Amino acid sequence: MDKCEQCGAPTRSGFIVERDGARHLFDSFECAIFAMAPACAHCGCRILGHGVAGEGNDCYCCDHCAHAHHLALGQPDASPQPPAGAEHLGM
Numbered sequence: 001m002d003k004c005e006q007c008g009a010p011t012r013s014g015f016i017v018e019r020d021g022a023r024h025l026f027d028s029f030e031c032a033i034f035a036m037a038p039a040c041a042h043c044g045c046r047i048l049g050h051g052v053a054g055e056g057n058d059c060y061c062c063d064h065c066a067h068a069h070h071l072a073l074g075q076p077d078a079s080p081q082p083p084a085g086a087e088h089l090g091m
Helices: 029-036 063-072
Strands: 015-019 022-026
Touching: 015 029, 022 029
Parallel strands: none
Antiparallel strands: 015 022
């Protein structure tokens, strides 16, 4: 019986994801996401969807993390600004 490469659980109904010529076997989307989705450079959560591109290979889950990461590094803010009227949302 095959095993999920992320959690090691035996699986009969796993699925294969191919990336960069390598094949990966998983038993759930949760394991595939944890193993293959990029992590936010600020908070570390896994990014599903487009995210926010940073400089170099950095990517962020949202504008808030992009902004906070640049401030923590003492860099000028390069992230998009929140829309007008968003002050009531704490942005």
